[in-house]
Amino acid sequence: xTSIGILGTGRVGSGLARALAAAGHQIxxxxxxxxxxxxxxxxxxxxxxxxxxxxxxxxxxxxxINATPGDTALERLSALHTExxxxxxxxxxxxxxxxxxxLPSDLCYPGSSLAQRLQGALPATRVVKTLNTMLFPVMTAxxxxxxxxxxxxxxxxxxxxxxxxxxxxxxxxxxxxxEDLGDITTARATEALVLLVPHVLRRHGFRxxxxxxxx
Numbered sequence: 001x002t003s004i005g006i007l008g009t010g011r012v013g014s015g016l017a018r019a020l021a022a023a024g025h026q027i028x029x030x031x032x033x034x035x036x037x038x039x040x041x042x043x044x045x046x047x048x049x050x051x052x053x054x055x056x057x058x059x060x061x062x063x064x065i066n067a068t069p070g071d072t073a074l075e076r077l078s079a080l081h082t083e084x085x086x087x088x089x090x091x092x093x094x095x096x097x098x099x100x101x102x103l104p105s106d107l108c109y110p111g112s113s114l115a116q117r118l119q120g121a122l123p124a125t126r127v128v129k130t131l132n133t134m135l136f137p138v139m140t141a142x143x144x145x146x147x148x149x150x151x152x153x154x155x156x157x158x159x160x161x162x163x164x165x166x167x168x169x170x171x172x173x174x175x176x177x178x179e180d181l182g183d184i185t186t187a188r189a190t191e192a193l194v195l196l197v198p199h200v201l202r203r204h205g206f207r208x209x210x211x212x213x214x215x
Contacts, residue, residue: 004167005030005061007054007077012092012136013067016171019140021049023170030057058083063090063163070095070114078121085124088160090167091115091187092131092139094194103198107191115154115187126160128153129187130168132194134210142172142210149210153180154187179213 004020006013007030014029021027028050035051058064058080066073070093077084095114096104109117115129130153131139142149151173155161165178181189193211200209 002026002167003060003062004028005057005064006067007057007064008067008069010067012139013065015136015140016065016067016092017049019171020167025167025170026050026061028052028057028061030054055080055083058087061087063088063167065089066091066093066118068093071097071108073114074117074121077118081122081124084122087125088157088163089118089122089125089127090131090164091118091127091129094132094191096194099198103201104194105198107195109191111188113185113187113191115191116184119156119184126155126157127184128155128157128160128164129184129190130154130164133190135197135206135208137208138210140171141208142174142177145208145210147214148174148177148212150177150179150212151210152186152190153178154182154184154190156183 003026005028006017009029009031017027017029031053034053064084064087066077066089068076073093093114095108097106099105115127119127130151133152138149151168153161153164161180168178
């Protein structure tokens with residue numbers, strides 16, 4: 001059992017929390033503000049899941065997952081540099097600006113990436129980028145797609161990527177579906193893939209998909 005803190009209580013964060021809790025991990029769901037008692041049906045979380053503010057979540061767990069909005073994540077997580085020191089930070093967000101219909105339009109960090117910016121701002125933290133090249137239902141149910149999907153890893157620390165790959169396995173990702181792209185600079189490529197999303201959704205509707213390698 002691993003102690004995992006998930007920053008962000010939206011569809012991505014809550015979905016990851018439920019799936020990782022079901023896999024046997026101890027989960028703390030980090031809210032932007034100190035939460036009141038949160039009923040299970042409010043976030044879809046299991047009743048035994050802990051709830052805390054984001055600073056407490058980062059300070060009291062072994063691994064932290066960033067599922068907060070990517071356009072504000074850098075400032076938010078930089079403020080937690082003390083709490084995140086020495087930990088693995090798994091970043092699943094994409095930092096984008098949005099069209100009026102709420103879909104991504106432009107990257108916030110062209111020529112770089114949110115993951116690179118986070119690693120630069122948090123030198124004592126081991127940042128790994130993953131799970132950002134698919135619609136959120138695929139993160140926790142990859143086998144439900146009709147063709148084998150791919151998930152990518154970017155990060156400077158090999159041990160942190162191995163830990164992340166283990167958690168991906170708990171979410172249903174087979175080892176042969178996991179592509180280690182290399183250091184954190186490779187996150188620039190996977191984050192740019194989010195610009196495909198609005199075009200696919202407008203053409204096919206909200207149907208789960210992942211941007212995958214075919215061999």
